[in-house]
Amino acid sequence: MDTEDFDLFCKVSCNGIYITQSLPIIFACLKEPGSVSGWYGWKMSLKFKMGDYRGKLSRSGCLEVSVNAGKRSKNYPDKEHPHSNIKRARRAEVNFLPNLPKEESQASLEEMRLQIMDEVQKSQQNLRLIEKLMQKTFAIRRLEIIQENPQVKDFLGKWPALRIESQLCAEFQRITNVNLRNQFYAVLDQHTPRLMALYRQKAARTGKISEALRDILKIYELQEVHDVNMKRTLALRALPVYLREEDPQFFKTWNVEESDEPGIIDTPVALVTAVTEDTADPVNFSPASICIVVEDDVTMSDIPNLADAFALLIGLMYALHLDYPKKLINTFTFIQKIIMGLDDGKALKPRLLSLKNDLLME
Known part of the structure; x- marks a missing residue:
């Protein structure tokens, strides 16, 4: 396998198709001599490649990776441990910590937040406008939840639209790419007779x-x-x-x-x-x-x-x-x-x- 094929294999593996263990079994020529498993070298190579890739993502400003950067290391032994006070994706979240929109800044998103608060307080709410603004400000909410760990009452005071059922369902779909109500009721109704x-x-x-x-x-x-x-x-x-x-x-x-x-x-x-x-x-x-x-x-x-x-x-x-x-x-x-x-x-x-x-x- 030449360098280009190996790079392609690494990209495929990093995207969730973990075939490291099966390749030496399917292609005996790829088995590593002297290795009990036959794929230890492949595993370590992929591990270092992923480390380099995460380093590049961190330097480029990817929040989901850079959130752990700059913590305790040999050069900074007094800093916090990388795993301290950081909420990690643990329930199959697809959009755990997205980057801010390229065309927006913290100041512009804060203006949208204030606009959402004003709209929610109206007797006749413009739900389409609220939905549009909530979609644009999604990244700043996730950043606040994950890095600042606010009190629920204070956070919902800043983002009152999350108390609206339709907006809460929309927020769930932004995080998981799953329709909350459709999935919940369809599968629950499917299993209810057997559960009973x-x-x-x-x-x-x-x-x-x-x-x-x-x-x-x-x-x-x-x-x-x-x-x-x-x-x-x-x-x-x-x-x-x-x-x-x-x-x-x-x-x-x-x-x-x-x-x-x-x-x-x-x-x-x-x-x-x-x-x-x-x-x-x-x-x-x-x-x-x-x-x-x-x-x-x-x-x-x-x-x-x-x-x-x-x-x-x-x-x-x-x-x-x-x-x-x-x-x-x-x-x-x-x-x-x-x-x-x-x-x-x-x-x-x-x-x-x-x-x-x-x-x-x-």
Whole structure:
């Protein structure tokens, strides 16, 4: 293989087609003598080529690479470690930290931000104008989120358009190139019948988890109407129970007849369901409304059902680069990888892999 062919191979490999291990098997002449694997030399060569390539990207001003530049090294031992205080792409984000538009500057983008704030405050919002300005200012928002790590309430105060459902969905698509609502509802509806069957199988057994699932299914059967929203609510509400996860601080209930405001003190992330005495039940299949709480702040409100609330919460977690609730890691990983199809390349935990295989069974 000459130099040009090797450079082409490196470019192909760097773009995600990792064929380093298979080439020596397919072409025996390429196997490295004296190497146990037969491709160790290829691997190291690609590693150094990628290092040189990242160096060029960093010097050219590529933010996704230069964000780690200038940190601790032999020449600067007192500086921060390259991995400290830096939020990295970890959930299959396509546009994690894009560069600013070439024709725009920090000052011009700041003017657009102020224009967005003025437009959002109007009684009749120009959603097309907001969409256009949000698209242009996308890079500056990502830069602020990743490098400055602001408080959610302060950040949404500067970018109030992210409280609008359509703009939140658009922001999610800018980050992942995936349509939030279409993907979420299509795959959830596809797996809901099988999930319900698995819940019933588990509920027929003995144990604490089975008993909790029986209670949820019993409430579902008592509902007068079993429409698509009811089935989605059942699938999502029983999912953490099936995965043996429990976080009473995440699913909260607010009786609107007893208090004017929900109790959200010391609440990192939660779905707060507003109910009345007539609609109150342990699962809340018929809520008055649902609101999303992030860092003790009602981020979005007046959401009609649990499925919409989950979809918008996923959008917020990507738009604000939030961590998943610690006690519901498997639940949100399932939504990310199985429902949204955003695979980060990491292997699924055994519990999730077992559920995935069960869903794929006929």
